[in-house]
Amino acid sequence: MRTVTVVGASLAGLYAARTLRAQGFDGRLVIVGDEPHLPYDRPPLSKDFLTGRTGEPQLALTDAEESAEIDAEWLLGVRADGLDTRSRTVVLADGRTVATDGLVIATGAAARRLPGDALRGVHTLRTLEDARALRAELTAGPRRVVVIGGGFIGAETASSCRLLGHDVTVVEAAPLPLVPHLGTNMAAVCAALHRRAGVELVTGAAVAGFRRSGTNPASVAAVELRDGRALPADVVVVGVGAVPNTEWLAGSGLAVRDGVVCDAGCVTALPNVVAVGDVARVDGSRAEHWTSATEQPHAAVANLLAGRTIETAQSLPYFWSDQYGARIQFAGRRQPQDTVRIVEGDLHDGAPADGGFLAVYERDHRATAVLAVDRPRPFTRARRQLALDADRMEPAPR
Template sequence: MKSVAVIGASLAGLYAARALRSQGFDGRLVIVGDECHGPYDRPPLSKDFLTGATAGQGQLALADAEEIAELDAEWLLGTRATGLDTGGRTVLLDGGRSLTTDGVVIATGATPRLLPGPAPTGAHTLRTLDDAQALRAELSSGPLRVVVIGGGFIGAEVASSCAALGHDVTVVEAAPLPLVPQLGDTMAGICSALHADHGVTLLTGTGVARLHSGGTGNRVTGVELADARLLPAEVVVIGIGVRPNTAWLADSGLPLDDGVLCDAGCATPLPAVVAVGDVARVNGTRAEHWTSATEQAAVAAQNLLAGSTVATHRNLPYFWSDQYGVRLQFAGRRLPTDTPRIIEGSPDDRSFLACYERDRRVTAVLALNRPRPFMRLRRELGRGQAARA
């Protein structure tokens, strides 16, 4: 293999490029990214960057100039992939350009889901650095009435940041309770109480009918709920999930179903094509978490260079979120029937460690502001050494 193209220049793409070089690939390496920015860290966008604690783009960079030089890669930033001709192993690029390569790493990530219809001025999604810069500029004119649509991790983090900036914040969640799929009813209820602790209104069990707008510049003026309530708003943030960026692969012959379908080694059914990060559905699961993207990259690079699946990605699922000064951490594989049990601390103090149990075995662990004991249990779970409850 003399050349590899990495399509996607964010976290997963950068880690795949690093892995290729560290595993001995010394051929031509081309990294294609649709943003004009080099690789940067996305988690701070909804937190420190939004509040101004992280001042600029430089603090978000995932690689410094020295490492970029050491990768010895050709960077095609501000360039969008439009198709993949797997027969000729050619990546089609916007502007009629093309890139022929021996191997392909698909790392095109995901795009925020939108509400139906055109978005008025003042309605934002938050995925990219440009998104965060635009939202931060609006929030600097405060205090404002902010409505966050979606109570998942991004929505909760944005609500936390807006509240810290002194805005009047309401979170609208269509489900009866946010985060139930991730944490279960009991723990989701405890975590959702963080909103009320900090003066943020949480409205659950109702969707959004439409956004209201008017005046000069067609600015957003309110959010009409499915139950006909109208919430006044000067700023709206839409955080209702993401969809994997696979449209450019529609005619490639790759199997697509909520992502690029891969085996446990991130390899697709097409030779010399692997996928990593938010766009990859690995062994039936698509994980939208920082840790998964970084771990998948090393495995995918190994299999790409080997020409077959010689390694698999089966690491323990792990994610974290920072909300209202609380670090929430979760690791494991929880089933809806697993029972949570608090083993340290108290929910009343918003600081505790909880285990999920199944047949008296620990299957997952959740912590609020208990990082050290959490990491110990996470390591034990990863080694398969969780003790009986």
């Protein structure tokens, strides 16, 4: 390959570029990004950046020295608008085209929107621009904040808003936040973290729309629920998931189904096209986690350069979240039928006791996942053992 193009100046895109050079690719490397920034770290946006403890320089994932080593052409602030697989050309929104022999799709995902959320005071939190706008409102004085969605972004944002001294309400459609990830018992523990911090948690509630301010119709005044309730709000944060950025691939012939469809090695139906990170649907599943974005490029690049799948990217799922001063860590593949038990630490009034706890999910007397709150060392040991056990259970490659 003479030219490889990475579409997406993201964490996954940066790791793909690094890996291309590390695995010996010395040809032309082009990196396309729709934001004007070099790759930056997104997890702090809902935490330390929002509270002002971290500035923009600390978000940078690369510097001038590494950029020189990567030796890439950075095309920033321009969106990829199409892919012609026959001519092997990436079409950019400004009319330019990039001819390429190999392609890494790392376009990530965009925040899911709600109808009518274009009012002033209503925010999503996915990009640096999103975080800048939200932080400006939160530092302008006391606010009534309503967070729609009790997932990781919603919970972390609620935590940051509460730390800044705002009145916070979290609206979650499910009976408990994080039930799909943690199961009912452990989701109840996370719900207790909200309540212990003085955050109102409204569960089993669907959002009907937004009420406009009487004095300023362009601004939000309340979040209306389908049961008729209205939650007064000066600031609303919509955290109801993300949609993979695949619209630019329409007409390309690549299979797209909640992400770019790939095999277990991140390879699409075309061996010269791979996908990594939030946009990649790898062997039937899509993972929006930091570790996936950093681990998948190793296999994807090896397969791209080989022209076929020689390596898989199915590592043990892992994620973490910081909420109300607690570090939550989870690893493994939990199923609804799994049981869970606390093996270290304890709960107090339904919330983690001092020192946190370590819990193990089990199925047929075998550990399937581990969860820890403020127990980083025991969690690391348990996660390592879980990965070893999973490797032993995997069939040998043919």
